Amino acid sequence: QVRLVQSGADVKEPGASVKLSCKASGYTFANHYIHWMRQAPGQGLEWVGVINPGGDYTNYAKNFQGRVTMTRDTSTNTVYMELSSLTSDDTAIFYCARGGIDLAAPCDYWGQGTLVTVSS
């Protein structure tokens, strides 16, 4: 079955960077886009960005441009999201989710989420 397993919770100081991982299994990794979303405590969902199957196309939300980088390793079926210049506003659960074969498709399988806490 399709599974997306994310890395564990992390605590960072303001100004630091965090790199999250999302390991996929149960489907052909190279065929699907992967999206990332952020959800602050008690708040709604916010789209962060997307990476294509080949890893050579990304699209990031304006709020994150300049400090987010998404990459993928097809040898381990893993996608990474690095977020720099962390602030307290980045304290949130980050989800990775499988997109479609085409760019315009909803996410049908989600990871369990990674809690990132930004605190001094």
Add this chain to the structure above:
Amino acid sequence: DIVMTQSPDSLAVSLGERATINCKSSQNVLYTSNNKDYLAWFQQKPGQSPRLLISWASIRESGVPDRFTGSGSGTDFTLTINSLLAEDVAVYYCLQYYSFPHTFGQGTKLEIK
């Protein structure tokens, strides 16, 4: 950016009754070349990851009970939950994937009356 606005923000419905959640997009999300609305609905239960219920405005995902129905086109959409069960308590989100950035509605919290 396309702004998605859900109504109401919260809703309390009796068991066995119908719940209706609305979602309005600031721009058309109907792609005329294929006549598809790029609109999805998600359910998020407390402490869980979101679950895709409906894609293309009205296509129920595999395993989703037929009590859940999506309707609408263009800029106005509705998620209807018939015969409400206790397990339907959750926050529901709409999402447009017509253009980047993909954008979610603010969420509607559904509770039992």
